[in-house]
Amino acid sequence: xxxxxxxxxxxxxxxxxxxxxxxxxxxxxxxxxxxxxxxxxxxxxxxxxxxxxxxxxxxxxxxxxxxxxxxxxxxxxxxxxxxxxxxxxxxxxxxxxxxxxxxxxxxxxxxxxxxxxxxxxxxxxxxxxxxxxxxxxxxxxxxxxxxxxxxxxxxxxxxxxxxxxxxxxxxxxxxxxxxxxxxxxxxxxxxxxxxxxxxxxxxxxxxx
Amino acid sequence: xxxxxxxxxxxxxxxxxxxxxxxxxxxxxxxxxxxxxxxxxxxxxxxxxxxxxxxxxxxxxxxxxxxxxxxxxxxxxxxxxxxxxxxxxxxxxxxxxxxxxxxxxxxxxxxxxxxxxxxxxxxxxxxxxxxxxxxxxxxxxxxxxxxxxxxxxxxxxxxxxxxxxxxxxxxxxxxxxxxxxxxxxxxxxxxxxxxxxxxxx
Numbered sequence: 001x002x003x004x005x006x007x008x009x010x011x012x013x014x015x016x017x018x019x020x021x022x023x024x025x026x027x028x029x030x031x032x033x034x035x036x037x038x039x040x041x042x043x044x045x046x047x048x049x050x051x052x053x054x055x056x057x058x059x060x061x062x063x064x065x066x067x068x069x070x071x072x073x074x075x076x077x078x079x080x081x082x083x084x085x086x087x088x089x090x091x092x093x094x095x096x097x098x099x100x101x102x103x104x105x106x107x108x109x110x111x112x113x114x115x116x117x118x119x120x121x122x123x124x125x126x127x128x129x130x131x132x133x134x135x136x137x138x139x140x141x142x143x144x145x146x147x148x149x150x151x152x153x154x155x156x157x158x159x160x161x162x163x164x165x166x167x168x169x170x171x172x173x174x175x176x177x178x179x180x181x182x183x184x185x186x187x188x189x190x191x192x193x194x195x196x197x198x199x200x201x202x203x204x205x206x207x208x
Numbered sequence: 209x210x211x212x213x214x215x216x217x218x219x220x221x222x223x224x225x226x227x228x229x230x231x232x233x234x235x236x237x238x239x240x241x242x243x244x245x246x247x248x249x250x251x252x253x254x255x256x257x258x259x260x261x262x263x264x265x266x267x268x269x270x271x272x273x274x275x276x277x278x279x280x281x282x283x284x285x286x287x288x289x290x291x292x293x294x295x296x297x298x299x300x301x302x303x304x305x306x307x308x309x310x311x312x313x314x315x316x317x318x319x320x321x322x323x324x325x326x327x328x329x330x331x332x333x334x335x336x337x338x339x340x341x342x343x344x345x346x347x348x349x350x351x352x353x354x355x356x357x358x359x360x361x362x363x364x365x366x367x368x369x370x371x372x373x374x375x376x377x378x379x380x381x382x383x384x385x386x387x388x389x390x391x392x393x394x395x396x397x398x399x400x401x402x403x404x405x406x407x408x409x
Contacts, residue, residue, distance in 0.1 A: 072265045077231035
């Protein structure tokens with residue numbers, strides 16, 4: 001290396017000297033370069049400088065990451081590893097929805113379906129129910145949309161078949177109503193979709 | 209077999225199978241290199257801690273999709289490097305680089321450095337001189353252009369070869385070698401190291 005920092009004239013200074021110090025030369029290249037070092041001032045200077053700077057660098061006191069940072073990373077790793085283990089132990093990949101479904105008791109699905117249906121329908125009819133029967137519909141009252149319910153432990157439970165049937169009836173009446181006076185709105189259709197979804201999940205669970 | 213005896217690939221597989229301790233082993237294995245490199249780049253301990261943490265959090269998130277295309281160490285240092293460069297750009301730490309309170313000279317000639325740092329039997333004067341040397345070295349390193357500083361730290365702290373440094377930083381090996389040469393030249397001047405050939409010529 002020249003004292004002015006200009007590019008060295010010797011091509012070995014440019015390409016070999018530092019690779020010699022880092023151990024990147026092959027055995028043959030190394031022998032050749034060491035022979036060259038004996039008479040090349042530029043290469044000898046650079047090799048000496050590199051060793052000196054490396055020596056000082058190695059003597060610098062080292063900082064290390066703080067204990068709290070180490071602990072945080074360890075905590076994150078533990079959380080990440082446990083999450084992955086739960087998913088992989090089921091033998092399925094990325095079936096988080098399935099994992100969620102299996103944690104909910106089977107009996108809760110029809111209860112939830114019935115509750116959503118009751119809530120949705122009652123809100124809809126409170127808001128804009130007509131006082132007369134649907135035009136052209138065989139259903140004569142809003143209550144006709146509801147499935148039959150039975151009493152069990154004080155909770156009204158509708159079966160899957162009943163909720164599915166109710167969903168179908170809502171859809172049918174919506175088509176009819178739209179054709180006549182656009183009575184039922186999109187909320188009710190969404191509600192029917194949700195009931196159908198719950199019924200499908202319930203079916204899947206009971207068949208497994 | 210102890211986790212410390214496993215290869216990087218084995219530790220990654222173990223971690224992906226749910227063994228969190230395997231990741232801890234990886235962190236311990238590379239913390240000196242990664243933290244040393246980051247600290248060298250940003251010259252600020254608090255920021256280095258933040259970036260060190262962020263590096264390993266990113267590794268955690270990326271490991272499930274990690275496909276071994278090269279050395280894990282290079283991939284890890286690549287993440288650390290990107291974060292360090294981003295931090296330098298965003299926070300402009302280059303203009304507020306770390307300086308020692310007891311910095312001493314401007315151009316004071318303390319003579320040529322001895323490659324061997326004085327050992328345990330040091331006089332007080334030797335210790336003071338040594339501390340001055342080290343302080344000057346830190347300052348000189350901090351004042352290097354970023355692209356030269358990163359080559360120095362990747363070479364000396366992360367122990368990468370010049371070919372690995374070239375691959376990591378996306379330049380040719382000749383560029384990496386050139387940056388190191390210029391860095392050494394700047395450090396030598398700053399440290400007032402006498403440039404004298406050690407061989408007879």
